[in-house]
Structure formats: C-alpha cells, structure tokens
Amino acid sequence: MVSTNYLVIGSGIAGLTFSVKIAERFPERKVVIVTKANEDESNTKYAQGGVAVVLDAEKDSFEKHIHDTLVAGDGLCNKEVVEMVVKEGPQRLKELMYWGANFDIAKTGQLDLGKEGGHSEHRVVHYKDITGREIERALLQRAHQLENIQILPHHFAIDLITNHHLVGVNGDNDACYGAYVLDQKQGRIFTVKADETLLASGGIGRVYGHTTNPVIATGDGVAMAYRAKALVKDMEFVQFHPTALYEPEGESSFLISEAVRGFGAYLRNKEGHRFMLDYDERAELASRDIVSQCIDNEFKKTGDTHVFLDCTHLDVDAFKAHFPNIYNKCKEKHIDIATQWIPVVPASHYLCGGVEVNKEGKTSINNLFACGECSRTGLHGANRLASNSLLEALVYAHSIFEYHCKQEPEFKQVAIPDWNDEGTVIPKEHILIQHNLKELQALMRNYVGIVRSNSRLKKARKRLDLIYNEVEDLYRESKITTSLCELRNMVNVAHLIINQSLLRKENSGGYYNIDNT
Known part of the structure; x- marks a missing residue:
C-alpha cells in the first residue's frame, strides 16, 4: 500500500x-x-x-x-x-x-x-x-x-x-x-x-x-x-470538432485548429461551394456545434464523406509561421495548402x-x-x-x-482490503475485447453522433446492453488488463451518454435530436 x-x-x-x-x-x-x-x-x-x-x-x-x-x-x-x-x-x-x-x-x-x-x-x-x-x-x-x-x-x-x-x-x-x-x-x-x-x-x-x-x-x-x-x-453534450483531417482508413483524426478558420480559411463542398454562408451569417466562425451540424447536413444531402478547408487564398508564409504543426502534417499527407484544399470531417472532441x-x-x-x-x-x-x-x-x-x-487533509483510520482477483484467469482471447471495442465505437458513431433520434438512441441502448453483459462477464472472470478496464469504462460512458440523451427533450447547443421540437 x-x-x-x-x-x-x-x-x-x-x-x-x-x-x-x-x-x-x-x-x-x-x-x-x-x-x-x-x-x-x-x-x-x-x-x-x-x-x-x-x-x-x-x-x-x-x-x-x-x-x-x-x-x-x-x-x-x-x-x-x-x-x-x-x-x-x-x-x-x-x-x-x-x-x-x-x-x-x-x-x-x-x-x-x-x-x-x-x-x-x-x-x-x-x-x-x-x-x-x-x-x-x-x-x-x-x-x-x-x-x-x-x-x-x-x-x-x-x-x-x-x-x-x-x-x-x-x-x-x-x-x-x-x-x-x-x-x-x-x-x-x-x-x-x-x-x-x-x-x-x-x-x-x-x-x-x-x-x-x-x-x-x-x-x-x-x-x-x-x-x-x-x-x-x-x-x-459531446462536442464534435468540425474540422479534423479526413483519413479514410484511420480512427484518430488530426485536429485542424479552429484558429485556421479564424485566420481566414473557408469551408467548401466538393463542388467548391462555400456552404456555411447558406446556414449562418458568421459563416466559418459560427460556434462548433453549428458548423458540425451544417457539415453533417451537407453529408446527408450529398452522401459525401468529407468536406474541404480552403486555405489557398491565404499567405502561405504567414500560415506556416502560425500553424507549423498543421502545415507539416498536411505536407506529410501530400497536401499542398497553397494549391490544394484540406479534406476535413467532424470528430468527437470534447465532453x-x-x-x-x-x-x-x-x-x-x-x-x-x-x-x-x-x-x-x-x-x-x-x-x-x-x-x-x-x-x-x-x-x-x-x-x-x-x-x-x-482545509487540512483529514487522516482516515480505515482498513482497506487488498485487491482480490481470486479465481480469475489471464484472458486467452484478446480478440473479444477488440471486437466489442469496435462494435461499441461503431454503435456510438452511427446511432449517437452529431444528429440523434429517439429510435436510434433506443436501438443503441438495446445493443449496448448486450455489449455490457459480455464485458462484465469477461471482467469478472479475467485478470485485470488495461484494455479490458478501458473497454469497461467506455461502456459505462456510452450508457451515460445514451440515457442522458433520451432524457433531454429540447435541442440545445451541441445536442440535436430530430424528434425534439
């Protein structure tokens, strides 16, 4: 101890x-x-x-x-x-x-x-x-x-x-x-x-x-x-950042800072249309929830998987000085910001x-x-x-x-039992953890994302119950590993997001449910 x-x-x-x-x-x-x-x-x-x-x-x-x-x-x-x-x-x-x-x-x-x-x-x-x-x-x-x-x-x-x-x-x-x-x-x-x-x-x-x-x-x-x-x-209230670098194969997305839009970059669809002007007078400088919902709406209209951030009209040297990390990441991905648009997509960002x-x-x-x-x-x-x-x-x-x-720290005289993992075994099939993790993440993206509905949330809750039971069984039977604990924690978090989403009856800020008026 x-x-x-x-x-x-x-x-x-x-x-x-x-x-x-x-x-x-x-x-x-x-x-x-x-x-x-x-x-x-x-x-x-x-x-x-x-x-x-x-x-x-x-x-x-x-x-x-x-x-x-x-x-x-x-x-x-x-x-x-x-x-x-x-x-x-x-x-x-x-x-x-x-x-x-x-x-x-x-x-x-x-x-x-x-x-x-x-x-x-x-x-x-x-x-x-x-x-x-x-x-x-x-x-x-x-x-x-x-x-x-x-x-x-x-x-x-x-x-x-x-x-x-x-x-x-x-x-x-x-x-x-x-x-x-x-x-x-x-x-x-x-x-x-x-x-x-x-x-x-x-x-x-x-x-x-x-x-x-x-x-x-x-x-x-x-x-x-x-x-x-x-x-x-x-x-x-999960905030989605509107402009993460779109990488078709990747999961984690590199953040293209909001400050790039503050610096003067435009959002365009694949036709080159600067669509934010259709939604909000602040255009690209509207708050994150609005920009994310507008991009999501563009996806639903066009079936596209991403939109673009246009920096081609900006001073490249000034951009490099302000955003060297972003500039280098784009260069690494063979994107020349002086002549090419940056593909971007909303990604979960902040709770x-x-x-x-x-x-x-x-x-x-x-x-x-x-x-x-x-x-x-x-x-x-x-x-x-x-x-x-x-x-x-x-x-x-x-x-x-x-x-x-x-407030002086209060010393507490209590007897704390040691961690007890008697009867547990080292999990032989790590694949079960990975499978449940992928299923959980897909469930949250598809059913509990930027725009939600009551029916999708209820379906998500049902499917999450199955994942929860499987993970808890695994947790009871197995020696503790970081990946198993993280999965268990993410299941708990998903449960809270889904259930508290169903309790909210009006749309506010980052929360948008098509069934709320």
Whole structure:
C-alpha cells in the first residue's frame, strides 16, 4: 500500500496545476500523480488553440467574454461560474507564464491574441499551434523540481475506493479513500490510500473511435466516479470538432485548429461551394456545434464523406509561421495548402458534461474532487466556447487548491482490503475485447453522433446492453488488463451518454435530436 495526502489521477493541465500549487504551498505534504501512459500524454498535450483570456482592455472586456460563453452554452451555463472563470483568467495565465510557459508575441511586443469561432474579439493566447504541448512541458518541468510530488507513469487507476469496499463502514455520507491502481509494467495491483483524491483524467473521445483525442481518452475518471455513485451530469453534450483531417482508413483524426478558420480559411463542398454562408451569417466562425451540424447536413444531402478547408487564398508564409504543426502534417499527407484544399470531417472532441462539481471542485462524494474535462462545472452549458477548456482547468485547479489551503487533509483510520482477483484467469482471447471495442465505437458513431433520434438512441441502448453483459462477464472472470478496464469504462460512458440523451427533450447547443421540437 502507498499512502499519500493527495492522490491525483491524470497528468494534464488540471492535475499538474493543482499538484504544483499544493506541493509548493505545503512542502511537508505528499502528492502522488497516477497517469496511465507517459507522464506527458494527455488531452492537454494535443490542445492546439490556446487559452481564452481578456487582455486587450481597449477592445475586449470581461462582459464580452462572459456573453460569448453564455451564447455558446445556449442558456445552460451557470452564470456565476462563467463570471468566476472569465474574471480569474488573467491572473491564472500570469502564473502559468511565471512557471515558464511560452506564448507567441505580436509585433507590438504584447501577447499575440488569436480569434476563434464564437468569440467576438481576439483573445486567445497561444504558442504557434502546439499551445497544449508547451503548457504541459512547463508544468511537468516545475513538478519535477518539487520533491514532494511523485509521478507514477504507466499506472492505471482501476477503481475509486469508497465505503462499500470497507468492512464495517456504513452511513449515507460516502467518502473516497484513494484508488486501486494497476502497475502496467509489473502487472500488479496495489492500493493508494489518500486523504484527498482529485480526478483529472481527461476526456471520452475514444468512445466514438473517430476523435481528435489521443488513445488514452477512454473516460476512465467519469466511469470510476459513476461506479462510485457520484453525480454525473450533461453527458449528452459531446462536442464534435468540425474540422479534423479526413483519413479514410484511420480512427484518430488530426485536429485542424479552429484558429485556421479564424485566420481566414473557408469551408467548401466538393463542388467548391462555400456552404456555411447558406446556414449562418458568421459563416466559418459560427460556434462548433453549428458548423458540425451544417457539415453533417451537407453529408446527408450529398452522401459525401468529407468536406474541404480552403486555405489557398491565404499567405502561405504567414500560415506556416502560425500553424507549423498543421502545415507539416498536411505536407506529410501530400497536401499542398497553397494549391490544394484540406479534406476535413467532424470528430468527437470534447465532453461538456461529466462528474458534477461545485465551485470548489467538490463532487457529491466526500474527499473526492474533479477538475478539467472529466468534470461538469457549469461553465460550458450545452456547448463549450473554443479555448475555454484550458482556462477552466487552470481556474478550477486553483479553486481546489484554495479550498485545501483552508482545509487540512483529514487522516482516515480505515482498513482497506487488498485487491482480490481470486479465481480469475489471464484472458486467452484478446480478440473479444477488440471486437466489442469496435462494435461499441461503431454503435456510438452511427446511432449517437452529431444528429440523434429517439429510435436510434433506443436501438443503441438495446445493443449496448448486450455489449455490457459480455464485458462484465469477461471482467469478472479475467485478470485485470488495461484494455479490458478501458473497454469497461467506455461502456459505462456510452450508457451515460445514451440515457442522458433520451432524457433531454429540447435541442440545445451541441445536442440535436430530430424528434425534439
């Protein structure tokens, strides 16, 4: 057993920001960060756009940013939360820069501010088109300088430890005591006992297969919290990024940042028609939900599998300077952006719902906090405004930190049983896991995608029940593997998305059901 004051599950911007702050403030307290791949592998690393922050006092204001966020959220944001996050933005960005994160500087000598879909002003602070990677680098560098932070890469959190795991602990007030963790290299499962646990486990994109997320985004934190009976809300609001690079054979899709449309690129169908002008006066700069639904509508009209992003009228040198990563990826795929259009398709990108938390990041379970994409704060409502997610993670990591500055960790004298896998065997047929995974992803894409219907959702629920039963049987009989746990988590997440979709009777933001009026 490993004992710690703080267990942090996830090593992206949310988990690292909290860890660095609490470790700096309390050098005598121990922080253990569990992360299932390399320590720098997270959704944060793949964030291209940037951090939306109000910095231009002449043109921009907190009120404008708040308004843009509320409009994107389609009336379902928590206004108090929106105000808190937007107003804290400049201070949180300053801290990030103090820790060594670099951002692009304009000719004026000030931070270069980009503009993305749904924003009324230029306010996105960025580092070329690899902002997330730069933030991840700076935070990891700082974390490694702090002796009271221990990072465990290639360690997979299997389940949260709550009252029902303990002998002789009852009561209605459920609490979290840490987690059972699989050391993936050694193949052993051990207990991490923690006074406080923070879920910062990222997104759920792999549930759909075609996604801009990395392979690690399997909804582990949301699924663990759900099984622990924490409140999970707004799972129907899955944001699809309208412009991922179309690759017929591939699953994960390379993201073509929203900032490329902010830079002036046009969306065209194969006939060359700039179709967004038919749908919305903001054209390519409409919010993501609208652009994705419009592309989906084009597919239904034409039977096409993709549309195109036209950058041929843009200054190529300026494009290369702003988006070197995107330019190089296109070049690698033999696409010359100066003369050829980029084939693009919507792909699952971001979860606006998740584990419900208050303004201090507390979940409905004592001693369990959540931050970042796995949490549902009320900031995004029905649809996230571009580049608000890194901002949200910074602000909420700080809120959770502030709470723990006032609240000493409570040492809990409880006996936690070891993980019991008696009677289980090493699964002989890995093909069963892969088969169910492919079936689950196809089910979610085809039945629970950008545009939904009640009949498709009900059929999806029926088919998911069969997958669920097969996976649970496999889980009970088998020695634990990462791939089996991830599949189980994705089945839980799919269940939440489908059932919460069926409960929503009106269309809002990123949620569109043809049976709702």
